[in-house]
Each structure stands twice: as structure tokens, then as C-alpha cells.
Amino acid sequence: MKQSRVLIVDDSPTMRRLIRSILEKDPRITVVAEAGTAREARDAVNTYKPDVISLDVEMPNMSGLEFLERLMRHRPMPVVMVSTLTKRGSSIAVDALALGAIECIEKPRLGQQEDSFSNLADAIVLASQARVGGRVVRAVAPVLNHPRRFKRICLLGGSTGAVDALEQILLRFPENCPPTLITQHMPEPFLVSFAARLNQLVLPKVSLAQEGQTLSPGHVLIAPGGEFHLNLTSNKALTVSLFKGPPVSGHRPSVDSMMLSATEFAPRIVAGILTGMGRDGAEGMQKLRENGAKTLGQSRETCVVFGMPKVAGQLGGVEKWVDIANFGDEMLALAETPVRGGAI
Incomplete structure (x- = not known):
């Protein structure tokens, strides 16, 4: 070696x-x-x-x-x-x-x-082992003269290199963005600073998820980490469930835990798997796609570590590969598409 x-x-x-x-x-x-x-x-x-x-x-x-x-x-x-x-x-x-x-x-x-x-x-x-590219000149989220009607929920998961990737995606999200859940592999105290940084940087409201919190347009919720996974559940409205449990797919918080919890709502989901080492999120992406979700994978060329997206693709969990510069716009476009059985 x-x-x-x-x-x-x-x-x-x-x-x-x-x-x-x-x-x-x-x-x-x-x-x-x-x-x-x-x-x-x-x-x-x-x-x-x-x-x-x-x-x-x-x-x-x-x-x-x-x-x-x-x-x-x-x-x-x-x-x-x-x-x-x-x-x-x-x-x-x-x-x-x-x-x-x-x-x-x-x-x-x-x-x-x-x-x-x-x-x-x-x-x-x-x-x-990481692939590091040059810095990208970022575009701010567009200012729209008319509100967009989003019909789906966005799920995003990432690890190594995904801090920058998530910033690029959320910078494209408008103030009334789809309800969005994020699981990022990061120590719990880092996640506090990460959520605060994003909240200052992008148009939607960004915060750490809380138990029982209802998903709402214009709000991005990040898994708080520690002993908990961020799961999706339904109590009349779609809500956050912070599940206390062992690591899933080697991680806590786990992308797989979040995505697998959302399979019953799959036709209402747009899911994205981002740069990172390992396979966390691969099974969840596969199950979501099998059950009717729209799924995106970050392209090999723009990943720092093409691990999690690669395995998700091998399992059939990626419907379309997208460069990170276009990922946010692609998610928003899919979130506007009709949903069988009703929108969010």
C-alpha cells in the first residue's frame, strides 16, 4: 500500500x-x-x-x-x-x-x-484518499417574483466533503423551500455551529431538529447527532422523531436511519445522497426509489469521496447523477412535480 x-x-x-x-x-x-x-x-x-x-x-x-x-x-x-x-x-x-x-x-x-x-x-x-477540487464560485439563491409551489419533501445525506456540498445546495433554495431534512456525519457540537452558519448564509430557516417538530415549508432541519438519529414519522402531519439507538450502517446520526424511516412516504420524497466514505444511505436510497421517491446522487466528478453515492448507485438507489453545482436546482424542480395521492 x-x-x-x-x-x-x-x-x-x-x-x-x-x-x-x-x-x-x-x-x-x-x-x-x-x-x-x-x-x-x-x-x-x-x-x-x-x-x-x-x-x-x-x-x-x-x-x-x-x-x-x-x-x-x-x-x-x-x-x-x-x-x-x-x-x-x-x-x-x-x-x-x-x-x-x-x-x-x-x-x-x-x-x-x-x-x-x-x-x-x-x-x-x-x-x-479524498478527491479535492478547486473552489467553486457560488451563486446566491435566486430572488423570485412569484412563489413556487413545492409538492414534495427533500431529504439529504452526506459525510466527508458534504459541508461545502450542502452549502452549495441550500444557497439555491428560496425562502419558501420544500420542507427539508438533513443528516450529516459530524460530531454533535460541530452540528450546532454548522446549523448556525447555514442559517446566516441561506434564505430558508435552518436549525437542529427537535423531537415532535412538524415539517414546514421554508424550514431546513438538521439531525442533532449525539445519541439520536433523525427519523420521519406521521402524527396527522409529518413530524420529526429523534430516535435514540445504536449506530446504523456504522453511524449515528445515520443517513440510512432517516431515509428508511421515510419509505412509507416515498412518493412524496426527493432524496439526495452526497459525497462521503462508506455506504450509509445506500440502502435507504434503494428502498425510497423502489417505493416511488425521486432520487439523486452527487456525480463522481464533484465528490470529495465517491463512496456513499457509489454504493447507492450500485444498489439501484440513484435515478439520476447530478453535479453539485446543479444539485439544488434539480431537487427543487423535482419537488414541484405532481405527487400521487396528494402533496405535502
Whole structure:
């Protein structure tokens, strides 16, 4: 197996040594260079051509986020953010993911040392397998002179790389968008910041889902994570059920859990599976399509990791493949199509 070539970028020599010592214990990884500033990092990228960068947020002259943005614009490549500022729930962590970082790992505090860095090597290897494209110039959601009548509900599921994908989709949604449920693989505190970021960025209202909440036009609900899956149920009106249970398809919250719960409402559903590793959501997409839902898969060319969509397609769960730039518009068009037995 080819080793992942890593560039470590951190302004602290002590932290660079610690990260190097951890990564060099893993036979899947080789450290090719270190850098203490953005300028050194730029030169090292050109000289050593690493597969992955381990990048700190705090650096002199130019922050890690500024460097990340420039890197993704001019020479996109996989990046794992490693910093005290990327602690769970930090809006900076979500900003980094939105800019294209594959993962955010928190630096160990004093006394923790290597124990809390146990997932760093796995994150580096995962990142090295990701496909990272250039930054996309995004269009804001169109301002419409007439209201659109949506007849269906939208479901979206994603993992690695889907923070940016979901932003691009929701930026196309108007204020009166279809009722929308999202399950995104992300630690619970990150999801709080992610929902808040989206709510500021897009026209519809975005929030974490609450137990018993009724689905309504213009409102996007995100699985809150933690111990719960986000499911769809009916109590006269379609409502949210936060199901406390073990991981489904290896994840909690699970895309499969959400989509499988919606199969009885399949003729009223438009479902989309986005970039991510693994197979979560594949079975749910298959069952939804079998029962009359409209289903979309993010195209291989625009996925960071073509895993979840690929398996969904192999099971027959994808009716149409769509580039991420057109995904939102495609979902909205399908949500306007007639529904047998009545609309939402």
C-alpha cells in the first residue's frame, strides 16, 4: 500500500515534533517536511509535493484559514486542520470544513499528549484518499417574483466533503423551500455551529431538529447527532422523531436511519445522497426509489469521496447523477412535480 506523504504546518516546533512522532509510528504514513509559517508551507508544497497537509490555525503573518483558502483556490489538495481552535463546536472548525478541509482534529491539552491524538493518523490516511477540487464560485439563491409551489419533501445525506456540498445546495433554495431534512456525519457540537452558519448564509430557516417538530415549508432541519438519529414519522402531519439507538450502517446520526424511516412516504420524497466514505444511505436510497421517491446522487466528478453515492448507485438507489453545482436546482424542480395521492 502506498504511504501517505504528509507536510506538517505548525508555528510551534514542540507541536511539530509531537505530530511527527505520532505519524511516524504509523506504517501508512511518511512525513516529508515541516513548516512553521505559511510562506514556508507554500515553498514546501512546491518542493515536496505532499499528499496531505496537517495545518495549524494559528500562525504568524497569515492564519491557517487564510492559507487554506488560498491553497484551495490555487492548488487544491487534502488538508487536515490540527489546532486548539478546532475544538468541537468551534465555528472555526466548521469554517475550515466549508473551505475544503477534510477533517478537523483538536490538539492535545497539557497532560493529554498522544492519547487524544489517536485519530490523527486515520484522519490523514482518509484525507489522502479524498478527491479535492478547486473552489467553486457560488451563486446566491435566486430572488423570485412569484412563489413556487413545492409538492414534495427533500431529504439529504452526506459525510466527508458534504459541508461545502450542502452549502452549495441550500444557497439555491428560496425562502419558501420544500420542507427539508438533513443528516450529516459530524460530531454533535460541530452540528450546532454548522446549523448556525447555514442559517446566516441561506434564505430558508435552518436549525437542529427537535423531537415532535412538524415539517414546514421554508424550514431546513438538521439531525442533532449525539445519541439520536433523525427519523420521519406521521402524527396527522409529518413530524420529526429523534430516535435514540445504536449506530446504523456504522453511524449515528445515520443517513440510512432517516431515509428508511421515510419509505412509507416515498412518493412524496426527493432524496439526495452526497459525497462521503462508506455506504450509509445506500440502502435507504434503494428502498425510497423502489417505493416511488425521486432520487439523486452527487456525480463522481464533484465528490470529495465517491463512496456513499457509489454504493447507492450500485444498489439501484440513484435515478439520476447530478453535479453539485446543479444539485439544488434539480431537487427543487423535482419537488414541484405532481405527487400521487396528494402533496405535502
